Amino acid sequence: MDTVETRELRYFIAVADELHFGRAAERLGIAQPPLSRAIQQLERRLGVTLLERNRRGVSLTGAGEILLQEGRVALDATAAAVRRTRRAGNQDGSRDRLVLAVKAGAFHELLNKLLDAYAAEPGAAEIEVLPSGTCEQEEMLRDGRADVALMHTPYNSLTGFDSVALMTEPQVAILPARHPLAERKTLSLNDIADVPDLPLARWAGNGTYQPGPGPEIHDQTQLAQLIALGRTVAVFPESARTWLWEEHAAVPLRDAPPVTTHIVWPAHSRSRVLAELIRTASRL
Amino acid sequence: MDTVETRELRYFIAVADELHFGRAAERLGIAQPPLSRAIQQLERRLGVTLLERNRRGVSLTGAGEILLQEGRVALDATAAAVRRTRRAGNQDGSRDRLVLAVKAGAFHELLNKLLDAYAAEPGAAEIEVLPSGTCEQEEMLRDGRADVALMHTPYNSLTGFDSVALMTEPQVAILPARHPLAERKTLSLNDIADVPDLPLARWAGNGTYQPGPGPEIHDQTQLAQLIALGRTVAVFPESARTWLWEEHAAVPLRDAPPVTTHIVWPAHSRSRVLAELIRTASRL
DNA sequence: CACTGTGATACTCGCGAGGTATCACAGCCG
DNA sequence: CGGCTGTGATACCTCGCGAGTATCACAGTG
Numbered sequence: 001m002d003t004v005e006t007r008e009l010r011y012f013i014a015v016a017d018e019l020h021f022g023r024a025a026e027r028l029g030i031a032q033p034p035l036s037r038a039i040q041q042l043e044r045r046l047g048v049t050l051l052e053r054n055r056r057g058v059s060l061t062g063a064g065e066i067l068l069q070e071g072r073v074a075l076d077a078t079a080a081a082v083r084r085t086r087r088a089g090n091q092d093g094s095r096d097r098l099v100l101a102v103k104a105g106a107f108h109e110l111l112n113k114l115l116d117a118y119a120a121e122p123g124a125a126e127i128e129v130l131p132s133g134t135c136e137q138e139e140m141l142r143d144g145r146a147d148v149a150l151m152h153t154p155y156n157s158l159t160g161f162d163s164v165a166l167m168t169e170p171q172v173a174i175l176p177a178r179h180p181l182a183e184r185k186t187l188s189l190n191d192i193a194d195v196p197d198l199p200l201a202r203w204a205g206n207g208t209y210q211p212g213p214g215p216e217i218h219d220q221t222q223l224a225q226l227i228a229l230g231r232t233v234a235v236f237p238e239s240a241r242t243w244l245w246e247e248h249a250a251v252p253l254r255d256a257p258p259v260t261t262h263i264v265w266p267a268h269s270r271s272r273v274l275a276e277l278i279r280t281a282s283r284l
Numbered sequence: 285m286d287t288v289e290t291r292e293l294r295y296f297i298a299v300a301d302e303l304h305f306g307r308a309a310e311r312l313g314i315a316q317p318p319l320s321r322a323i324q325q326l327e328r329r330l331g332v333t334l335l336e337r338n339r340r341g342v343s344l345t346g347a348g349e350i351l352l353q354e355g356r357v358a359l360d361a362t363a364a365a366v367r368r369t370r371r372a373g374n375q376d377g378s379r380d381r382l383v384l385a386v387k388a389g390a391f392h393e394l395l396n397k398l399l400d401a402y403a404a405e406p407g408a409a410e411i412e413v414l415p416s417g418t419c420e421q422e423e424m425l426r427d428g429r430a431d432v433a434l435m436h437t438p439y440n441s442l443t444g445f446d447s448v449a450l451m452t453e454p455q456v457a458i459l460p461a462r463h464p465l466a467e468r469k470t471l472s473l474n475d476i477a478d479v480p481d482l483p484l485a486r487w488a489g490n491g492t493y494q495p496g497p498g499p500e501i502h503d504q505t506q507l508a509q510l511i512a513l514g515r516t517v518a519v520f521p522e523s524a525r526t527w528l529w530e531e532h533a534a535v536p537l538r539d540a541p542p543v544t545t546h547i548v549w550p551a552h553s554r555s556r557v558l559a560e561l562i563r564t565a566s567r568l
Numbered sequence: 569c570a571c572t573g574t575g576a577t578a579c580t581c582g583c584g585a586g587g588t589a590t591c592a593c594a595g596c597c598g
Numbered sequence: 599c600g601g602c603t604g605t606g607a608t609a610c611c612t613c614g615c616g617a618g619t620a621t622c623a624c625a626g627t628g
Contacts, residue, residue: 004366005289007616021575034617036576046366048373053575063373070365070428073552077361081354082288082330089332089347144354159446160551267444268357291585305606318586320607337606 006078008042009071011035012050016068019058073142080144080266096125096273101146104131105220108242110167110261110284111150118280125273133218134203141266148265148274152237154257162269163262164282169238171256174248176230182249189255192233201232224248237261290362292326293355295319296334300352303342357426364428364550380409380557385430388415389504392526394450394545394568395434402564409557417502418487425550432549432558436521438541446553447546448566453522455540458532460514466533473539476517485516508532521545 014024015035025032043050050064060068091097102111111129118124130146138156140146150166151158173187175198181187192200201223204216215232217223220243226232228247237259241250263281265274298308299319309316327334334348344352375381386395395413402408414430422440424430434450435442457471459482465471476484485507488500499516501507504527510516512531521543525534547565549558 002363002366003290003294004362005291006287006362007289009362009365010287022573030616031618032575033577033619038616040576046370046373048370050369050373057574061373063369066372067365067369069552069554070361070368074358074361074365077354077358078288078290078293079286081293081351081358082286084354085334085347085351086330086332088350089330089334089345160444162443268353270353306604314585315587316606317588317608322585324607341605 004042004045006075008038009075011038012042012067013071013075015039015051015058016060016064019060021058076139076143080142083144084147096271097128098125098148098271098273098277099128099130099146100277101130101132101137101140101149103134103137103150103152105243106152106237107150107239107261109239113284114281117284118277121276121280124276127277137264141264147269147271148263148277151262151264153260153262155259156262156264158262158264160267161264162267163264164278166261166263166281166284168258168260170258171235171253172238172240172250173233173253174227174236174240174244174250175233176227177247177249179230179233179249181233182251184251186252186254189235189253192235195233198231198233201226201234288326288329290359292322293359295322296326296351297355297359299323299335299342300344300348303344305342360423360427364426367428368431380555381412382409382432382555382557382561383412383414383430384561385414385416385421385424385433387418387421387434387436389527390436390521391434391523391545393523397568398547398561398565401568402561405560405564408560411561421548425548431553431555432547432561435546435548437544437546439543440546440548442546442548444551445548446551447548448562450545450547450565450568452542452544454542455519455537456522456524456534457517457537458511458520458524458528458534459517460511461531461533463514463517463533465517466535468535470536470538473519473537476519479517482515482517485510485518 011024011028014028015021018024018027021035021039022032025035028035039051046063046067048063049061050067052059052061087097087099115127115129118127130140132140132146132149135156137146137149137151138161141149141161151163173181173192175182175192179198181191181195181198184191192198199215201215201217204218215226217226217232223232223234224243224245227234228245235253235256236250238250238252244250263278265278295308295312298312299305302308302311305319305323306316309319312319323335330347330351332347333345334351336343336345371381371383399411399413402411414424416424416430416433419440421430421433421435422445425433425445435447457465457476459466459476463482465475465479465482468475476482483499485499485501488502499510501510501516507516507518508527508529511518512529519537519540520534522534522536528534547562549562
């Protein structure tokens with residue numbers, strides 16, 4: 001009686017997300033009454049009130065907040081167990097395989113070097129490169145869609161993972177080639193922060209850069225196009241120069257924090273294949 | 285169909301631990317046939333063979349190894365969610381509470397300073413100090429019995445957690461006061477490694493120090509007594525001097541790696557109370 | 569006051585988790 | 599070889615609980 005089924009966690013998280021039993025039930029593909037009862041039973045079982053049912057809506061209690069946060073972690077871990085087990089089983093007989101999550105479009109040079117160096121190792125496994133959204137790699141490691149990732153600090157947080165730093169590079173401003181600022185030898189963050197005709201681009205779905213007038217972008221191609229059109233400016237690690245267009249200019253930023261690239265994996269991982277990839281990476 | 289209930293994970297882990305359906309069923313408090321069927325169903329659901337049933341015993345497949353490892357992590361996370369939710373709910377109304385896991389007997393000075401400093405903060409929560417076995421703190425953080433811990437590197441591994449280093453200190457050899465080596469100003473690890481009448485003590489249940497003739501000890505009192513009796517020698521951080529007896533002598537070790545004390549917490553924690561404790565600790 | 573939107577309750581049904589009894593098979597020993 | 603033992607799988611039954619439908623109780627709103 002001191003444990004909880006993943007079904008109950010899924011149900012509670014749906015309700016806590018929606019703060020509405022009807023919508024949560026719909027999202028779960030069940031009817032509303034069984035959901036109400038499941039939550040009641042969960043509360044009884046935990047001996048704790050999770051939701052405050054005021055007429056007109058539902059709100060989380062303190063304990064509910066905790067369960068929402070910790071339950072997400074637990075569900076991710078469960079999903080990761082399932083995914084990794086399936087992968088380990090389905091490729092049975094053939095070579096091992098590792099899924100490497102990489103921010104789409106980034107890390108070109110480093111990634112090539114890494115994959116080449118690793119492929120040259122004796123007994124190298126197959127590496128599947130999985131392009132991910134801007135800050136999605138952390139989630140992918142946590143829920144088992146990926147086994148290992150390349151990340152940028154300070155953009156990504158490495159909390160809860162193991163990692164090895166691979167390289168550090170300064171950042172540059174990427175702006176339209178025809179813009180006056182593109183002539184400068186160097187820039188500071190202030191120079192590009194408040195240019196009226198060049199609002200700083202904001203990554204969608206990412207926690208940072210919430211406010212601001214800049215366009216919301218979803219991938220690098222979109223961003224590249226907006227810069228080429230003279231509509232925005234962005235800050236990138238220097239290695240981004242490899243994908244610049246003719247219409248782009250890259251100008252060093254004096255005061256932007258340097259970006260470090262890390263290879264990152266879940267702390268409890270213990271596979272031979274992963275260990276070898278990490279060893280290869282740290283020797284680059 | 286792409287998830288798994290914690291019940292199924294529990295069942296599989298029991299079988300994988302015991303490598304025997306009958307004993308696993310007994311441990312789980314159910315009969316053997318339902319367990320066999322549950323595992324079969326789990327295998328069907330994952331589309332993967334987890335166990336090789338040879339006549340005379342069971343063995344894990346590659347996928348089974350993965351599920352054992354990842355499933356343990358998932359179950360720990362689930363248990364942690366339940367424990368922390370219960371704690372958050374049951375103390376409702378009273379002050380917040382945080383559980384701090386501490387190696388029994390260690391950290392006296394630092395711990396006192398930390399608790400005093402924190403208690404002086406406005407709006408300080410209640411800190412419950414939970415003494416733990418030698419290397420049990422990691423497990424306690426993972427399964428929710430504790431919210432935060434004090435750990436020693438290199439003795440503890442911080443993988444998968446967030447941490448802040450608090451202090452670093454050299455190590456000393458603690459040996460019987462009447463032993464000839466106690467007269468020395470300093471010692472090296474070699475000096476104490478092979479003394480025939482003073483075999484190095486080994487912590488029980490801990491991964492390190494597997495082989496060797498030394499006595500197996502379970503807690504610090506036991507160790508203190510054995511040293512006082514002239515039967516063994518041990519290596520400790522210098523702050524251990526606070527609990528020495530008359531019959532003990534502490535001699536600095538020239539070549540033992542220094543020990544760093546860290547305050548450690550699960551990477552996903554986000555509570556105000558925890559954040560304040562950490563801030564207090566890092567200002568010590 | 570009728571109406572809407574909300575979560576809880578009352579029932580019914582059917583799947584599936586769990587039990588008991590038994591089988592199928594491999595080693596072991598006389 | 600034939601019984602014996604220990605193992606996991608199968609057959610079959612039961613019943614608890616998860617899920618559905620219909621309805622209630624209640625608060626805000628026009």
